[in-house]
Amino acid sequence: xxxTLFDIExxxxxxxTLARNKTRTFLTAFGIFWGTAMLAMLLGGADGxxxxxxxxxxxxxxxxxxxxxxxxxxxxxxxxKGSLWTLTTTDIENMRLIxxxxxxxxxxxxxxxxxxxxxxxxxxxxQGVDKDxxxxxxxxxxxxxxxxxxxxxxxxxxxxxxxNVANSLYPAGNAxxxxxxxxxxYYKVVGIASQQAEIQINGEKIDNAVTMPLxxxxxAFNQGDAVGGVMITAREGYTPSELKPRIIRxxxxxxxxxxxxxxxxxxxDVSEQFEMLDNLFMGxxxxxxxxxxxxxxxxxxxxxxxxxxxxxxxxxxxxxxxAIGATPAxxxxxxxxxxxxxxxxxxxxxxxxxxxxxxxxxxLFDIKFQIEFTTAMGILAIFVVLxxxxxxIPSLKAMKIKPIEAINDK
Amino acid sequence: xxTLKDINKTYAGAVPLHVLHDINLHIDRGELVSIMGASxxxxxxxxxxxxxxxxxxxxxxxxxxxxxxxxxxxxAAELRNRLIGFVFQSFNLISYKDAVENVxxxxxxxxxxxxxRRILAMEQLDRLGLADRxxxxxxxxxxxxxxxxxxxxxLITNPGIILADEPTxxxxxxxxxxxxxxxxxxxxxxxxxxxxxxxxxxxxxxTNRIIRIVxxxxxxx
Numbered sequence: 001x002x003x004t005l006f007d008i009e010x011x012x013x014x015x016x017t018l019a020r021n022k023t024r025t026f027l028t029a030f031g032i033f034w035g036t037a038m039l040a041m042l043l044g045g046a047d048g049x050x051x052x053x054x055x056x057x058x059x060x061x062x063x064x065x066x067x068x069x070x071x072x073x074x075x076x077x078x079x080x081k082g083s084l085w086t087l088t089t090t091d092i093e094n095m096r097l098i099x100x101x102x103x104x105x106x107x108x109x110x111x112x113x114x115x116x117x118x119x120x121x122x123x124x125x126x127q128g129v130d131k132d133x134x135x136x137x138x139x140x141x142x143x144x145x146x147x148x149x150x151x152x153x154x155x156x157x158x159x160x161x162x163x164n165v166a167n168s169l170y171p172a173g174n175a176x177x178x179x180x181x182x183x184x185x186y187y188k189v190v191g192i193a194s195q196q197a198e199i200q201i202n203g204e205k206i207d208n209a210v211t212m213p214l215x216x217x218x219x220a221f222n223q224g225d226a227v228g229g230v231m232i233t234a235r236e237g238y239t240p241s242e243l244k245p246r247i248i249r250x251x252x253x254x255x256x257x258x259x260x261x262x263x264x265x266x267x268x269d270v271s272e273q274f275e276m277l278d279n280l281f282m283g284x285x286x287x288x289x290x291x292x293x294x295x296x297x298x299x300x301x302x303x304x305x306x307x308x309x310x311x312x313x314x315x316x317x318x319x320x321x322x323a324i325g326a327t328p329a330x331x332x333x334x335x336x337x338x339x340x341x342x343x344x345x346x347x348x349x350x351x352x353x354x355x356x357x358x359x360x361x362x363x364l365f366d367i368k369f370q371i372e373f374t375t376a377m378g379i380l381a382i383f384v385v386l387x388x389x390x391x392x393i394p395s396l397k398a399m400k401i402k403p404i405e406a407i408n409d410k
Numbered sequence: 411x412x413t414l415k416d417i418n419k420t421y422a423g424a425v426p427l428h429v430l431h432d433i434n435l436h437i438d439r440g441e442l443v444s445i446m447g448a449s450x451x452x453x454x455x456x457x458x459x460x461x462x463x464x465x466x467x468x469x470x471x472x473x474x475x476x477x478x479x480x481x482x483x484x485x486a487a488e489l490r491n492r493l494i495g496f497v498f499q500s501f502n503l504i505s506y507k508d509a510v511e512n513v514x515x516x517x518x519x520x521x522x523x524x525x526x527r528r529i530l531a532m533e534q535l536d537r538l539g540l541a542d543r544x545x546x547x548x549x550x551x552x553x554x555x556x557x558x559x560x561x562x563x564x565l566i567t568n569p570g571i572i573l574a575d576e577p578t579x580x581x582x583x584x585x586x587x588x589x590x591x592x593x594x595x596x597x598x599x600x601x602x603x604x605x606x607x608x609x610x611x612x613x614x615x616x617t618n619r620i621i622r623i624v625x626x627x628x629x630x631x
Contacts, residue, residue: 330487
């Protein structure tokens, strides 16, 4: 008749009906509530996990590899099995000539030692890095600056200290510009650095290291042209694994290593890890979607089912309404409106609940789990649309109820 | 008010049931009529047809000048809403709505505002002496009170005709008398046309005209 979806009278009637039938309303609403909450929590959880695991690689060039010298495993040219060898700056220079390689970052460590400033001292991993370091790994600079080209050329006695080292040596926080004593030599602190990633270079995170130019380290610790860990990044269109044979050939040319000795050079393709991670997250996302869609479908079927039962249970009521002047359209509008109202309210409650749970998880695990606003709205929109769809069949059934059936049903 | 011409009604089935045979009936405005008959005589079917709740096969039914035939559901609903007030044996109140909401419901389907609906519903309840029960649910009312609420609901749209199906069937004799008295008052004071279907001879005697139905035919008018 004159009842439409947007009529305040209609919504008042719906409100009364839902409020007066609390158990029924609760049961229907709970299915939707749970569905939206599960979906939102799954999506938030999967995203949070992905962010967390990806943060292990924060700052690392993804298309990169790490390599360093291991003990020989096969005797060769008078060098026994088990003998040590080292990479050298010559290897670095030669590798830089390989087409497909973007950057070769050489590092070397002098081990963990006591560093001090005034009365404060702590232990730190002392390492040297060269010019390509920042192309392979971008640490967070908390204060000052990182080492630059001119520091390297001048073999300057400057260091970037890790955040933890800075906190131990300079609790007042005035580290930059101070001098620290590393193995009896004083170095000027030019910056403080830290990293999000869990990857360690030379056995420590940069937070716990004292980092100086590689030539400075070589001179101060008498290491000649030795190089420890090397990080290479491949140019676009190349993968580190593709470049691996060429790299190994280049290095073998400089060192007596048995051609079959696969272990003498450790080669770790970071990009493969990224690929694995991508696959893992593809899997997690698919699983989350599978479970989420399952929950969604179960919730919607539940709503449809309850609406169906409700219509059967309300046959008499609907018949009475029809007898006293409700048109079939009025009845459909009523049942659909109840479905819409329930879905919106319960869906919103579900999202709010999920956001609360995710916020709690965020506090507990220190991982950003929260879903995006647009994601939340998307979930709600899907539920409202499906909720309406699920209400259509029961409401059409309700529409077909003849007043006489209800009245004879004594 | 009501004119039936050669109305026939058969329920289809394995054995078709011819429930109404050539019913011819005229009820004037302001009459108080009872339709009496045994169970299965077709009296309820007749009332359903009168109430536009059911259709007939052949013949012609005019209600207040409107030809009632092949109506759309919407038109039927509108005519029921505006022309007819129903009272049923089992009251047929909506259990989760209180008395005033039940009474106001027909006006909801006319698009009357909530505030106005409630005022009008209270007036009807007051007229039937139920003002103090306005906010009770049907479950909290006695049978007689429920039937009075149902009557108030039937009256709220100010219909010309009240159709009552065994209105006293679920009531004790004392309450029955009270309810019938209300029907008589409505007829006398407001001039409502009232048709009561009953198998209770006591109720029949209280009306001004008795139509007896036997095996789907009017046997005595």
